[in-house]
Amino acid sequence: MSTVVPTPTPTVTVPDRPARGIRPSTAKPPRAQRESPFARAGAMIVMAVFTLYFLVPVWWLLVAATKDRAQFTGTNPLWFADFSLFENIGALVSYRDGVYLKWMLNSAMYAGLGALVGTIIAGMCGYALAKYRFPGRELIFNVVLGGVLVPATALALPLFLIFSQISLTNTFWSVFLPSLVSPFGVYLARIYASASVPDELIEAARLDGAGEVRTFFTVSVRMMVPALVTVFLFQFVAIWNNFFLPLIMLRDETLFPVTLGLYGWNSQVNQIPELRGYVLIGALLSIIPLIIIFLLLQRFWRNGLSAGSVK
């Protein structure tokens, strides 16, 4: 399912309700005392139990990644033994001439560059659909929206057939180019642009003699930042998690994204047991970039989500 990260569409939820934004916490002091202590305790217990459910697997992975092979089976799986995390990382990155680093780099290229370019072109298209009137505008928008409902995996096989017609399978481009297209990005950019980029501003830029394209990149883009960051993040995750397309397109190990590489190692664990350690430590390291990116951009994408949902 990772290949079809469902596109978030909170934006359509409440189209015509006035913006309230994040509720100020001062808005609810009196009722805080009114809730029964049993309800509070019950709610906190539910939250605590599920915190364990969501975090224990990650904790286990973190602990497992710090152990050497003997300790992995011999010691308490949920607590540290000798701390050999850095030895493990060293062994992982030097294994087979550092192929793991190559995979991470590939993932960063596919996801980072792909999401960046994808966001720019989706933002431009959404902006044009929101701010200009031209024949075929609604048609384009409807076709793109249909694209939101087409699962990306349904395209993987035909894309493979087409790329093999022009002998481009097993290349960087065969995974990179199809990942650039984000119909959801166009949708969100359009909704957001029509609500948050005032026509007066564009008109003023026109009167100053700025060209349309320049106006977009210098003025309008700034107002669209929350939406664009949201589009970037979700496209980044979608490409980073994508599995079917690289699986079907790539044969050459040095082109693999990290997910496909680790999948390959994991399916050979029975023949080559030493790979198990590499799979686990590699899995841990592969999650870290995504967590960092989510934390760094949290302010932006949370605003994008909630702002989107009221516009």
Add this chain to the structure above:
Amino acid sequence: MSASTARFTDAPGDTRTARRLARQPGTRPRPARPRVQHKRAILIFVLPFGALFALFYLVPIGYAIYESLLVIKREGTFGAATEVFGGLSQYILVFQNGPFWQSVGRVLAFGAVQVPIMLGLALLFALLLDSPLVRGKKFFRLAFFVPYAVPGVIAAIMWGYLYSPNLSPFSAVTQNINFLSADLVLWAIANVVTWVYVGYNMLIIYSALLAIPTELYEAARLDGAGQLRIAWSVKIPLIMPAIVLTAIFSIIGTLQLLAEPQVFRSFSSAVTSTFTPNLTVYTTSSIPNVNLAAAFSVVLALATFVLSFTFLKFTQRKEARS
């Protein structure tokens, strides 16, 4: 399609914008057929996405349909193979293919159980986060969202070890219950998917809740309604559209299930090469029998589309009635 997109396209502000533009002083009165202004800029904005969308969305869909209408003809047993037009014969093969329909049945059963559980949990957590009952909202929001940062493949590998009878930290459980057996492995995979996506769906529903003006349930509160009552009668009806959308994307995701079962094949022999429809497509295409695989793809995409569309219509009608 048209009805659903009409819902989406209803971009508020658009018509207002148009009116404002029309009213603007200095704008020339419109001729009968308005001349498109800024043609070049529009082209520059729309063309990059438009071209890529056509190349990597529309053309592949067309090509899949084209390939699915061809059959391979051979001159004798060892002669050269050529593709010739075969009408709907691949589709007849699709409908006669038992394992494919078994896999469809499997993911439908999966979806019927997993999607309600996942969305039920997501809704519960979103409501709790939105209520005054829970302290430390920031922490819980983040903690529940962490699994979404774990790619499906990696999540499946992790849980594969957590389920394993010997290596699991919960081996007391896993030695007695074999989660990787033929009976349970589908639900073991369902747990992996739930683990990854609950937090994500929770955030979408939560942001819809944040958009409800407080005044809407201040009145109910003054009338003495409790949290439960407010959640049930005020909040849930208002965020129904958000729930419907998460449901649609979950349905699409379920039918496309591939990465998790593919990973589980190395943990459990119960996951066959035709366990889910997409695995069937992949297996068939690597035989290689691309024409049949293309036909599978087309049927699967159509089924996905019909199912999510029907669900959308069904819930809309229900809402309209209530």
